Amino acid sequence: MSTAHARPTKTTHRSRRAHAGPIDHRDETDMTDITMKDQQLGPVPPRLDVAGLSKTYGSGPGAKTVIEDLTFTVETGEIVCIVGPSGVGKTTLLKCLAGLHPVSSGAAAIDGRPIDGPPAEMALVFQDYNRSLMPWLTVRKNVRLPLRHLRLPAVELNQRIDTALEAVGLTQAAAQYPWQLSGGMQQRVAIARALAYRPEILIMDEPFASVDAQTRFELEDLCLKIRDDFGMTILVVTHDIDEAVYLSDRVVVLGAKPARVLDVVDINLPSPRDQISSRALNGFAEQRTKVLSMIRKPA
Ligand SMILES: Nc1ncnc2c1ncn2[C@@H]1O[C@H](COP(=O)(O)OP(=O)(O)OP(=O)(O)O)[C@@H](O)[C@H]1O
Ligand SMILES: [Mg+2]
DSSP states (O other), rough: OOOOOOOOHHHHTTTOOOOOOOOOOHHHHHHHHHHHHHHHHHHHHHEEEEHHHEESSSSSGGOOOEEEEEEEETTTTTTEEEEOOOSSSSSHEEEEEETTSSEOOOOOOETEEESSSSSTTTTEEOSSHHHHHHTTTHHHHHHGGGGGGGGHHHHHHHHHHHHHHTTOOOGGGSSGGGGOOOHHHHHHHHHHHHHHOOOOOEEEETTTTOOOOHHHHHHHHHHHHHHHHHHHHHEEOOSSSHHHHHOOOOEEETTTTBBEEEEEEEEEOOOOTTTTTTTSHHHHHHHHHHHHHHHSSSO
C-alpha cells in the first residue's frame, strides 16, 4: 500500500511553475538547467500535500471522526481522482482542502503553505451545483460572478466568459437563467464558472454525475484538455471507476469508516487519452478491476 507518493518523473519539469498557463515545451538544455536549479533550491514541496489529515465533526460524546490520518499528494499538472463509498467523507475532504472547514489534526498545504482559508489559486465545483448558481442571474452573469474582484479589462473579462461558455457548449444559453436549464446544463454552467476563473488548482466534487453519457465523455475530455493546455492541477471526486481510470494519473482509493487511504493506484495509460481506444486497452480493464476490487472488499 502506498499512501505517500513519490513525485512522478513526467511532471517534475512542471513542478516549479508559478502560474497555470500554456505549457512551454522546453528542450533538453532547459531541462538540465531546471534540474540544476532544483538541486540548488532543495526539494520542491508537492503542489497539494495532504499529510495525516483528520476531521472530526462536533465535540464531546457526539463527536464524529469522518476522516482519519489521510495522506496523499497531487503534483502540478496531474489529474488525481478520489473514489470511495458514499458517505465516507469525500466532500468533507474537499471542503478541508478548499479551506472551508478547519482540519482537526494533520495538515493540507499548497506548495508547502498550509491551507488556512480559501486559496486564491483554487476553484471549486461543488456536488450540489444547483445551490451554487444564482437563480436571478443569467448564465453569463453567473460565470462572471467570481471574476468581479479580479478587476480585469472588459475585453479580457468577456473573452474569458466566452471561452468558458464555448468550452462547455453553452454559448447559446448565455442569456438564459439557471432555472430554465436542465440539470446537466446547470452543472456545465458551474464548470464554466470555474474555468473562467482560470485557477491553478481545480477541485471538483462529482462534477459529471448528472449529465448524460455523451456530455459526460465530452466534459471528461474537456478536463484532460484544460490540464494539457494550462498545466492545471485537478482533483476530482467521482463514483464512476471507469471515469476515474480514464481521467487520472493516479487514483486515491478511500475506505470507510472513518475515511482512510486504502491505496494510491498509478494509472499508466498512454496519453493523449481517447474515449474509444483508451477504454479498450487491457491496461484500462486491469486498473479498473484493481480499483473496483479494493472498493468492493469488506473493510
Ligand atoms: N457539517 C457537518 N456536520 C456533521 N457531520 C457532517 C457534516 N458534513 C458531513 N457530515 C457527515 O460526514 C460524513 C461524510 O459526509 P460527506 O458528505 O463528506 O461524504 P461523501 O463521501 O462526500 O458522501 P457522498 O458520496 O454521498 O457524496 C457523513 O456521515 C455526514 O453525515
Ligand atoms: Mg459527497
